[in-house]
Amino acid sequence: MKKLILSVFIFTFGFATATHAQQVNTLFTKRLPEAPGKEIEVITVDYAPGAVGVAHRHDAHAVVYVLEGEVEMQVRGGMLQxxxxxQVFYESPEDVHTVSRNTSKTKPAKFVVFFIKNEGAPILTPVH
Known part of the structure; x- marks a missing residue:
């Protein structure tokens, strides 16, 4: 019974830690009348110390602008930056974002992302 309780505690704590490793806030969304079906979306991402993102794609043009801390970013086939x-990082709609992480184990990192995407489309799709 003790092992079961310990396992549940570890799973719950680990899940809570992972879900709070990054916080995403939408700042702005605007339809583009001169490009029907397209919109701009602007978000901020706060990475906790040591946070690592999952492999994903955006199906959008995405420009990352780092506000604080230090992050590493890489798309499939590209160089680790x-x-x-x-500093700025760009992803095309065809890119798979394979590396996204806070390089510090003690300090948070924060960046803003500007997307040009299909109207109403999700900003992130995990890649398995």
Missing amino acids: RLGPG
């Missing part, structure tokens, strides 16, 4: 405040 280490970015600090004021």
Whole structure:
């Protein structure tokens, strides 16, 4: 019984930690009348110390602008890039984002992402 309780505690704590490793906030969404069916969406992403994102795609043009901390980003077939405040990273609609992580185990990181995407489409699709 003790092992079962311990397992449930570890699973619950691990899940809670993983889900709070990054926080996404939508700042702005605007339809583009000159490009029917397209919109701009702007979000901020806060990465907790040591946070790592899952492999994903955006099916959008995405521009990442680092506000604080240091992150590593890489798309499939591209070079690993280490970015600090004021630096920019671009992803095309065809890219698979394979690496997204806070390089620090002690300090948070924050960045803003500007998307041009299909209207109403999700901003992120996990890739398995």
